[in-house]
Amino acid sequence: METLSENVCFGGAQGVYRHHAQSTGCDMTFGLFLPAEAKLHPVPLVWYLSGLTCTHENAMTKADAQAHAAANGLAIVFPDTSPRGDGVADDDAYDLGQGAGFYVNATQDPWAAHYRMWEYVSDELPRILMANFALEEDRQAITGHSMGGHGALTLAMRLPGRFTSVSAFAPIANPSASDWGRKQFTAYLGADEAAWAAHDASCLMRQDGFRGEVLIDQGSADQFLDLLRPEALAEAMAARRQPGVFRMQPGYDHSYFFVASFMADHIGFHARALAL
Amino acid sequence: METLSENVCFGGAQGVYRHHAQSTGCDMTFGLFLPAEAKLHPVPLVWYLSGLTCTHENAMTKADAQAHAAANGLAIVFPDTSPRGDGVADDDAYDLGQGAGFYVNATQDPWAAHYRMWEYVSDELPRILMANFALEEDRQAITGHSMGGHGALTLAMRLPGRFTSVSAFAPIANPSASDWGRKQFTAYLGADEAAWAAHDASCLMRQDGFRGEVLIDQGSADQFLDLLRPEALAEAMAARRQPGVFRMQPGYDHSYFFVASFMADHIGFHARALAL
Numbered sequence: 001m002e003t004l005s006e007n008v009c010f011g012g013a014q015g016v017y018r019h020h021a022q023s024t025g026c027d028m029t030f031g032l033f034l035p036a037e038a039k040l041h042p043v044p045l046v047w048y049l050s051g052l053t054c055t056h057e058n059a060m061t062k063a064d065a066q067a068h069a070a071a072n073g074l075a076i077v078f079p080d081t082s083p084r085g086d087g088v089a090d091d092d093a094y095d096l097g098q099g100a101g102f103y104v105n106a107t108q109d110p111w112a113a114h115y116r117m118w119e120y121v122s123d124e125l126p127r128i129l130m131a132n133f134a135l136e137e138d139r140q141a142i143t144g145h146s147m148g149g150h151g152a153l154t155l156a157m158r159l160p161g162r163f164t165s166v167s168a169f170a171p172i173a174n175p176s177a178s179d180w181g182r183k184q185f186t187a188y189l190g191a192d193e194a195a196w197a198a199h200d201a202s203c204l205m206r207q208d209g210f211r212g213e214v215l216i217d218q219g220s221a222d223q224f225l226d227l228l229r230p231e232a233l234a235e236a237m238a239a240r241r242q243p244g245v246f247r248m249q250p251g252y253d254h255s256y257f258f259v260a261s262f263m264a265d266h267i268g269f270h271a272r273a274l275a276l
Numbered sequence: 277m278e279t280l281s282e283n284v285c286f287g288g289a290q291g292v293y294r295h296h297a298q299s300t301g302c303d304m305t306f307g308l309f310l311p312a313e314a315k316l317h318p319v320p321l322v323w324y325l326s327g328l329t330c331t332h333e334n335a336m337t338k339a340d341a342q343a344h345a346a347a348n349g350l351a352i353v354f355p356d357t358s359p360r361g362d363g364v365a366d367d368d369a370y371d372l373g374q375g376a377g378f379y380v381n382a383t384q385d386p387w388a389a390h391y392r393m394w395e396y397v398s399d400e401l402p403r404i405l406m407a408n409f410a411l412e413e414d415r416q417a418i419t420g421h422s423m424g425g426h427g428a429l430t431l432a433m434r435l436p437g438r439f440t441s442v443s444a445f446a447p448i449a450n451p452s453a454s455d456w457g458r459k460q461f462t463a464y465l466g467a468d469e470a471a472w473a474a475h476d477a478s479c480l481m482r483q484d485g486f487r488g489e490v491l492i493d494q495g496s497a498d499q500f501l502d503l504l505r506p507e508a509l510a511e512a513m514a515a516r517r518q519p520g521v522f523r524m525q526p527g528y529d530h531s532y533f534f535v536a537s538f539m540a541d542h543i544g545f546h547a548r549a550l551a552l
Contacts, residue, residue, distance in 0.1 A: 008497065009533035061532065064340045067540070221284065256337065257285035264343070 010070035011036040023119040024083040031060040031078035044139035044274045051146030064260040068267035083114035103151035106188035141270035145169040153201035165273030167215035167266045174202040174232035205236035214244030219252030286346035287312040299395040300359040307336040307354035320415035320550045321351045327422030340536040344543035359390035379427030382464035417546035421445040429477035441549030443491035443542045450478040450508035481512035490520030495528030
């Protein structure tokens with residue numbers, strides 16, 4: 001593993017690291033914020049999964065996350081959103097291929113060779129993090145924005161016991177019924193929709209729910225509301241009696257200004273769930 | 277004046293606006309955060325001047341500023357760092373020409389036609405802001421980073437009564453004695469060093485000081501310490517008995533991770549000076 005940068009930040013350290021990943025068959029880059037406490041003992045870890053077009057860097061620099069992580073003694077990891085590189089399949093559209101991995105393991109060509117983001121974020125990266133940094137494996141929480149909110153919710157529900165709490169900012173809530181989902185699932189997973197439900201937060205919520213609390217924030221002026229379909233998730237949460245909160249925030253759009261505005265609430269929510 | 281974007285942010289609004297500037301003879305873009313209180317009544321204004329290579333956007337997205345401005349009911353303006361455009365003189369170096377206006381009025385060709393950033397930030401932009409937004413003209417404070425810290429300190433000292441308080445993050449503190457200064461002052465102001473002292477924070481501090489409190493943060497691991505020359509400013513502040521605080525922050529570098537880490541302190545400092 002190679003250290004690309006480390007900056008002192010809110011008394012801790014914001015690092016960027018690169019490593020070869022077996023799962024995706026390419027080099028992967030991630031950001032990791034470690035609070036000052038990590039110099040003394042392992043600390044809990046919050047996962048932040050990013051949205052379409054993002055790399056590891058966007059939320060690391062624009063989401064106001066480190067201040068609140070430091071205040072609560074939490075680490076935050078910022079994985080990339082897809083495999084990368086010249087030898088990795090891509091598409092001219094911003095919402096397919098590099099920058100748009102959708103946190104699934106692709107089974108269809110030309111994607112199957114590298115697009116194994118589910119395996120990367122659920123298995124390989126956790127092992128790398130636990131082996132190399134002062135992190136508590138049994139104290140993890142997860143959040144994300146847009147496509148990353150989809151990733152956070154699906155990982156949290158399909159890996160029971162892994163995360164104490166899950167939250168999301170404007171998640172792609174029902175991709176099986178959205179152009180942010182149908183196109184990508186067809187490409188990555190194939191036309192058989194039976195394979196899609198395992199990657200649809202609203203379907204998973206209806207079926208299994210989450211063993212813990214859920215926090216969802218959605219802006220009422222989000223320019224992508226028709227694609228996100230928050231109503232499907234809100235309905236599923238209520239129908240399942242899922243412990244948690246769904247908040248429609250008046251006037252907010254899909255930008256990082258929205259994410260930053262509620263980051264303190266999300267980090268605080270996870271800190272409480274982690275008993276910090 | 278054209279509205280390029282407005283995003284709801286921490287209960288207020290983060291806007292980006294473009295207008296033709298008489299001073300610089302070109303279109304100029306700035307960011308302005310208005311807290312929720314500005315919908316009800318005029319609010320105090322903090323100026324944030326940015327550093328080399330930055331536009332209006334960098335600090336607006338990476339400095340964690342809006343959270344603290346909103347908490348204190350303050351507006352923050354993020355001006356650009358130079359004139360821009362195809363017809364505006366430039367240089368291949370990152371530290372001269374576009375993105376590197378140094379907050380002076382150039383007197384030398386080819387810069388004199390457009391490089392009038394002193395006039396822009398001290399006169400034209402303030403008039404535009406006061407005429408178009410709910411801002412209190414008699415309650416203003418100023419801060420900045422690197423070249424913008426230089427700008428903040430020189431404006432504050434040379435415009436007595438304009439700003440209640442001044443702070444800076446890793447300012448270019450003594451440009452007359454630095455390669456971040458001598459090169460640019462020679463290009464913009466000419467070889468006669470007598471014209472330079474009015475744009476050197478350490479010279480101004482020795483000569484006049486500031487009528488109010490000063491807060492300076494400097495990272496001890498800043499990769500540009502030799503160019504910033506914080507020791508000149510620290511000596512001048514102490515020699516003049518300038519009310520204020522100079523803090524050497526261990527381990528921090530020159531990045532926005534450093535700026536963000538201490539933004540709460542700077543906004544809080546200005547809020548107290550503005551009697552909020």
